[in-house]
Amino acid sequence: MDVQKEMQELTRSLLHHAKLYYNEDAPEISDFEYDTLARRLRELETQHPEYASPDSPTRRVVGTVLAGFQPVAHEYPMESLQDVFSSEEAEDFFRRVQEKYPGAEFTAELKIDGLSVCLEYENGQFVRGATRGDGVTGEDVTENLRTIYDIPMQLKTEYPKLVIRGEVYMPEKVFAHLNEEREAQEQPPLANPRNAAAGSLRQLDPAVCSKRKLSIFCFNLQNSGELGFQTHAETLEYLKSIGCKVIFPYIVSDDPKALLGYIGDMGERRGDLGFGIDGIVFKVNDLSIRRTLGSTAKAPRWAVAYKYPPEEKPAVLENIEIQVGRTGVLTPNAVFRPVRLAGTTVSRATLHNEDFIRQKDIRIGDTVFLRKAGEIIPEVLSVDLDLRPADARPFVMPSFCPVCGAPAVREEGEAARRCTGAECPAQLLRSITHFASRDAMDIEGLGPAAVESLLNAGLISGVADLYHLRQDKLETLDRMGKKSAQNLLVAIEKSKENPLSRLLFALGVRHVGQKAAKTLAERYGSLDVLIAASEEEMAGIRDIGEVTAHSLRTFLDSRQGTHLVGRLREAGVRMMQPQLKRSNRLAGQTFVLTGTLVRSTRQEASARIEQMGGRVSGSVSKKTNYVVAGEDAGSKLQKAQTLGIPILTEDELDTLLSEEV
DSSP: OOHHHHHHHHHHHHHHHHHHHHTSSOOSSOHHHHHHHHHHHHHHHHHOGGGOOTTOGGGSSOSSOOSOOOEEEOSSOOOOOEEEOSHHHHHHHHHHHHHHSTTOOEEEEEEESSEEEEEEEETTEEEEEEEOTTSSEEEBOHHHHTTOTTSOSBOSOOOSEEEEEEEEEOOHHHHHHHHHHHHHTTOOOOSOHHHHHHHHHTOSSHHHHHHTOOEEEEEEETTGGGGTOOBHHHHHHHHHHTTOOBOOSOEEESOHHHHHHHHHHHHHHGGGSSSOEEEEEEEESBHHHHHHHOBOSSSBTTEEEEEOOOOEEEEEEEEEEEEEOTTSEEEEEEEEEEEEETTEEEEEEEOOSHHHHHHHTOEETOEEEEEEETTTEEEEEEEOGGGOOTTOEEOOOOSBOTTTOOBEEOOTTOSOEEEOOTTOGGGHHHHHHHHHSTTTTOOTTOOHHHHHHHHHTTSOSSGGGGGGOOHHHHTTSTTOOHHHHHHHHHHHHHHTTSOHHHHHHHTTOTTOOHHHHHHHHHHHSBHHHHHHSOHHHHHTSTTTHHHHHHHHHHHHHSHHHHHHHHHHHHTTOOOBOOOOOOOOTTTTOEEEEESBOSSSOHHHHHHHHHHTTOEEESSOOTTOOEEEEOBTOOHHHHHHHHHTOOEEOHHHHHHHHHOOO
């Protein structure tokens, strides 16, 4: 195969697999295989740039983080729409237009709940994209938009310039998966897909935006008058023909009854669309009428947006069930007699925690009012006390985990009650993913997707099972070939040699972070000595304290904790901390590291400073002795300069650390 054909085939294959991964959530090859193909294409493009396609997937994600977003003056104003909230108001709009232009047609389109953007193409190539901003000036988010695979980098036309308006959104499946990942990382869930899409598009690192799997619907050709089109519907069909993903389904009609019927039809279907909508947009179809009607200072006179009202319905609460999340939180969930709400059948809703239940005085048997928060998540608004039955029962949160039987505790100052089980099946995905993470046991290739595959296949039921995996079993998994299986087993075996500090952090004991794990490991030297230490003794160690000591002691004394440590010991996992030769040469001196170091990570540099008795802090103050400034140092460097604190380069730090006493 000659070079040009190979590049064309690689481009076609990568675009195909990217579409499956980003748009359909149905990958056919592993990330490693995809990266191998992409690496080969990049090599060929470097050697033969004349054959590189404008639509090359290598141009989708750039490797540098943006310093900020530049302002973009919109050539065509991105106007907002006037909202209407009833069928009568929409009908008034149709009447006003048709009184002046009898028989005028309108399009009815879904109002996507996302973020409006403008795409610019020159000779068919995507050259720039911007947010709406205030309608006159937006932000240049070109590099982030390149990561959205629904946006073609090369259109099926070479028209000199096209300006296209679209709505970036996050599919509901992607939103749900993103919140699952955030829960596993003990981060608060995102409120709704619209906010998630907006936040993703404004990430300064395009690689982060790429992982969010955003999509787009195009709904307007801004410079349609230059191309000779007569109607808006013609422009939508044109956009579709040149490769744009056009908003669907839409209708064209001059009959107000048909247009208003579209509101009801789509209201019933909105729960099955896979993406959020918050209304219907009605636009005059004839472009010449649009130009005559013009715009007010705020919005066009030729379009309105009908907004769906938040629907509320009563439902009978039949039971409250406890769900144990991946972080061990016990969440009460309401179970209702099924009701139809905002286009979907609802039978469950979260009740958040015991405080929420008590504040609203929710009891089993009550009739409650439901609404969909953000048009996605069902929520309980209130209780109809007039319909409360005599036998309605108050609900009491359990004191033990319903999944594993371990004590469920609520710590002071927290709303959540948590399972304390070290091997609780409900927390497996989160606990194993954390165990394998870079700052813990650092098992390369064992991310959330791989852990989920192992769990689904029944190959593991806890972290200790990782050390008993077999290659022949691994090779049976989807997206796991022979080489990938070998690499994973090598990484697992290598992790056995990690120091005790990494193991302590990897165990996922609440309140035992990296710093506490390192302090304890260096203080006790081995896990056996740590196990023998009393809670009072641990609490007296600097940077540990009573809360961390109690949490660790509870874990070590628990049946599940003892079992897990025993299995890891049997597997050959190291439970000792190397005793480094220490010096007190930097005792009493505080360092702050900022920016990117070239020859070592901040963690490695911090370890060297602490080995010599120095202390590393995360903030600059008058007590700071030195600030070590790497590349792209920011506000900490500026503060140090203001306070007159000595600034060290990485070379100067190396010299200081290498000096003999």
